Amino acid sequence: MPLRNEKVDPPSDDKRWRIVQATMQRNGFERDGLIETLHTVQESFGFLDDESLRYVAASLNAPLSQVYGVSTFYHLFSLKPAGQHTCVVCLGTACYIKGMPAMLKQIESRYGIKAGETTPDGQLSLLTARCLGACGLAPVAVFDGSIAGKLEMGEAMSRLQEMTEVDHVREA
Amino acid sequence: MYERLEEITLAEQESTARFSHTVNVCMAAGCMSSRSDAIKDALTKEVEANGLERWCRVRGVGCMGLCAHGPLVSVDTDQSAETLYQYVTPDDAPAIVGALEGPPVERLHCPTNVPFFQRQKKIVLENSGRIDPERVEEYIAADGYTALIKAITEMSPAEVIDEIIASGLRGRGGGGYPTGLKWTTVAKSEGDTKYVICNADEGDPGAFMDRSVLESDPHRILEGMAIAGYAIGAGQGYIYVRGEYPLAVARLKTAIRQARRVNMLGSGIAGTQFAFHVDIRLGAGAFVCGEETALIASIEGKRGQPRPRPPYPAEYGLWGQPTLINNVETLANVAPIIRNGGDWYASLGTAKSKGTKVFALAGSINNTGLIEVPMGTPLREIIYEIGGGVSGGGQCKAIQTGGPSGGCIPAEFLDTPVDYESLAALGSIMGSGGMIVMDESASMVDVARYFMEFCMTESCGRCVPCRVGTVHMHNLLDKFSHHEAAPRDLVLLEKLCDMVRNTSLCGLGQTAPNPVLSTLRYFRHEYIAAITEEAADLYAITPAPPTSRNGATQHAPAQEVAS
Ligand SMILES: Cc1cc2nc3c(=O)[nH]c(=O)nc-3n(C[C@H](O)[C@H](O)[C@H](O)COP(=O)(O)O)c2cc1C
């Protein structure tokens, strides 16, 4: 029998690790709680770094290869920190038909990044999704967690502008 | 055994009896994304500010269907028929509350005497938009959980299964496998522990039926799962939900907690020996996890890669135990079937496709949203009457059904009744119920390329035909869409379609060529038009006749020869 429940100390005394621990506990420190645990890590820290993967692997007594394998298999997990702000554009069928690819191209060229990348100043991450389930309102995008439907190019640009500008003002 | 339900129903009726007016605000994902929560707050404040809270209540309900006109608010009164308001904003609260006792606010009024509302037949969606999904009391007051009690107190597991068989219900996850037969197999499989899994992965990008059911009527799914558990002898169920659906997850969590509280889940349900527990498992953005064996791997905390079948999950599923996997909509049909009898359900629909089907209308159509119609309803009625026709005054060119595993049905077949067999005969599939309408501006080659790109990125990489084949097919389609193809590319594309379909491990690869095959079948001229002149001069065009699913040769449309 592999030794379970032998508590592994978290990488730091950051309080967020307690939330992660609670998730693992709820699943009895079983390996099948891995995906739930990774979700919690990502929610708490924004992304999955090496340190957190090692910690989760040790706590669930799972090989690091499995933990790494799972975190790279699923699209929702990110191994890189996200930018200050995020914009997720939907590329599901309905949004595709309603002209999202053109809008995405515009955004890409305006900010000089490709989908999946973050601007060099760390301000904006541009992500894509496969259907957000709001197809009735296509095209749809999510700006910093708030979803916007029936989006038009002008509106998309001004929302991005607002999002990234607010911080510049604050910093100045 | 029903006493507890009656008690709750009575208490619910008593507590609502004093309200002569009810204002319902849609709190499903579509309207929520246009801030319907702020509308609900504004309406509540307005009612209180006018001191009307003694006889008027404001509540959140599930999806009302007409997402295109959201946010939607409806007003029910003792006396008059329901009034529906569309495109509501928080600023409209005073007007709506002011009109509670008078004629409706004209500028927000959404007529309900139109085909969109009148032509539907609601079984799965019967509670959607009519009850607050976050209150089990409302579900129970709408006959909720009576089917579960009926099943576990008045019927044997075999009788439950017989009822499902009699209903003719077929899987709504895409395949259309007879549900009763699947239940029978799992019930017969040997094993001490069995599982019920609800497939709420809803991978088709452009479909939102399952999401809406989960958000609007989550108890319906729990009840269906518990009945299934009783029928096959399982004590534990899992709902595997897409990670992209946080609201659905939250509603399900609430529902599970409440169902336990009223003893409709947990041990000793309603004072019987029957115990059933439900847990939620989250997906993390992988389309292939909708495939049943991949889904099982994912629940076990692994990479979601499918494995060859047989053995089928019915015999060797979650943790090696017999497992029943059904789609959300399939399970949503279970409680009404047990309540009203299998024969009642079988009286709806066509000879081989019984009951109703929920469709998500999207794309170039006026009434985007969610509808439920009897099986066998012609596409034309769905698109032009219920759907309100093509948006922007355009013409319908084709309808995509079945997502990445489906195909494009050209407008000339609009009179086809929608059922499993008719759609398959047209080279598409029923799929889970996404229906995307495309107007003349849509390029069919681009649509095929779009789906191939989807399958290419979503291929899990386990088997070579799918992993490599999808990349090559995508590259070829790319050439066509940039008008850089040579005639031999067409030959190669068809060969690859054939190979990938016949040699892939799981349904993802086996069906990935479908969008290409169906567009080749009906819109071959668009492919041929994409062959560059220089290239075409070099090679003689000899298009091979496309073959249908069962291998029979189809006649290619005449115009391809001309072009
Ligand atoms: C690539 C692939 C993706 C699938 N995605 C889904 C899905 O998102 N939802 C679903 O219910 N079934 C999906 N299925 C079908 C399931 O494997 C399974 O047949 C279904 O959940 C069975 O339930 P049913 O009999 O109630 O339809 C998918 C199949 C394949 C091959």
Ligand code: FES
């Ligand atoms: S396709 Fe964009 S929300 Fe469904």
